[in-house]
Amino acid sequence: MSTEQKTVAVLGAGTMGSGIATVMARAGHRTILFDIAEANLQRGIDTVNGFFDKSMSLGKLDAAAGDSAKGLLEGATDLQALAGCDVVVEAVFEDLALKKDLFGQLDEIVSDSTLFHTNTSTLSVTGIASGSRRPERVVGTHYCNPAPLMKLVELADGRHTADWAHKATIEFLDSLGKTSVVTKDRPGFIVNRFLIPWENSCIRALEAGWGTKETIDAAVLGAVGHPMGPFRLLDIVGLDIHQQVATRLYEQLRDPKFFPPPMVERMVAAGDLGRKTGRGFYDYDDTRLFGS
Ligand SMILES: NC(=O)c1ccc[n+]([C@@H]2O[C@H](COP(=O)([O-])OP(=O)(O)OC[C@H]3O[C@@H](n4cnc5c(N)ncnc54)[C@H](O)[C@@H]3O)[C@@H](O)[C@H]2O)c1
Structure with a gap:
């Protein structure tokens, strides 16, 4: 580090x-940590602190390190509080106008050397960067979910990303202990180009009655050695997010394997979004956004 x-x-x-x-x-x-919605900000802070508390109670983090990490976290609902930042990582709703607008506003608040990272899953890094008057500082950094547990980050430059920003981003990700994979500014980068069709096939298999959520999860765990089955993963990702990402990829690539199966629409309509709402494919007592 x-x-x-x-x-x-x-x-x-x-x-x-x-x-x-x-x-x-x-x-x-x-x-x-910045959010426009006070309740969402508080939930995010509770999730981070809860993660550190659990890591300490499990002996994965010593008390001094856990308390120090908790002490480094602040919340904000006013963008002005971000003046003085060295790095901004954008993880708001998957909405091009929103992401562009935030980067444009931040141009007026932070210094010219501040790096702007976007965690978009499906939007163009170049498009998001066009919201900033300094698009050369914008880099796509797509973290895998759950971010504290997954090492991989996909890195994609926009058309105007500068060499210094690309290099500084790789160094920064290295310093976080992440493994960065350089890819191109294309819809879905590498991971979602295979993950979304695969998740959709598992949902279609469930809808067609080939197995239960438990047997399909178990089959995937046993066969390909993923850390969790597709339905556990989808519950962590959020069914609303899966629907959004899959739909956007379908709209851009026009390949039916990206189109979200009807079961996803029914679950989203019912508010069964996964772990964050306490119910998705499985039921949850703990609705923190991720656990240790
Ligand atoms: N969920 C995943 O598995 C996953 C994985 C990788 C990347 N992503 C991408 O990460 C981004 C965030 O996804 P998520 O799953 O965390 O979404 P989410 O819905 O859980 O959280 C989005 C947050 O953004 C906040 N927000 C909305 N407008 C805002 C604004 N103007 N200023 C500040 N905050 C604002 C919302 O209040 C909400 O708390 C998206 O671009 C998504 O495509 C998601």
């Missing part, structure tokens, strides 16, 4: 924002 402490702002305190904020605080960076 790097010994140089940075101030990192994470925009959006949802599933990914709270996970990424956990990674930043654990690596010793002053971390400002």
Whole structure:
């Protein structure tokens, strides 16, 4: 890990924002978690603190390190609080206009050397960067969910990303203990190009009655050695997010394997979004956004 402490702002305190904020605080960076919705911000902060508490109680993190990480986390609902940030990691809703607008506003608040990272899953990094008057500082960094537990980050430059920003991003990700894979600014990067069709096939298999959620999860665990089955994973990702990502990829690629199966629409309509609402494919007592 790097010994140089940075101030990192994470925009959006949802599933990914709270996970990424956990990674930043654990690596010793002053971390400002920003959200426009007070309730979402509080939930994100509780999730990060809960993660550190559980890690300490399980003996995965010693008390001094856990308390210090918790002490590095701050919350904000006012963008002005982000002045002085070295790195901004954007993880708000998957909405191009919203992401562009936030980067445009931040141009006026942070210094010209601040790196802008976007965690978009399906939007163009170049498109998001066009919201900033300094698109050369914008880099796509797509974290895997749950961010505190998964090492992989896909890195994609926009058309105008500068060499210095690309190199600084790789160094920064290295310092977090992440493994970065360089890819291109294309819909779904590498991972979602195979993950989304695969998840859709598992959902279609469930709908067709080839197995139960438990047997399909068990078959995948046994056959390909993934850390969890598709339905456990989808419950962590969020059915709403899966629907959004799959639909956007279908719209851009026009390949039916990306189209979300009808079961996803019914679950989203019912509010069964996964772990965050207490019910998805499985039921949950613990609705924190991720666990240790
Ligand atoms: N869920 C996943 O598995 C996953 C994985 C990788 C990347 N992503 C991407 O990460 C991003 C966030 O996804 P998520 O699953 O965390 O979504 P989420 O719905 O859990 O959280 C989004 C958060 O953004 C906040 N927000 C909305 N507008 C805002 C604004 N103007 N300023 C500040 N905060 C604002 C919301 O209040 C919410 O708390 C999306 O771009 C998504 O495509 C998601």
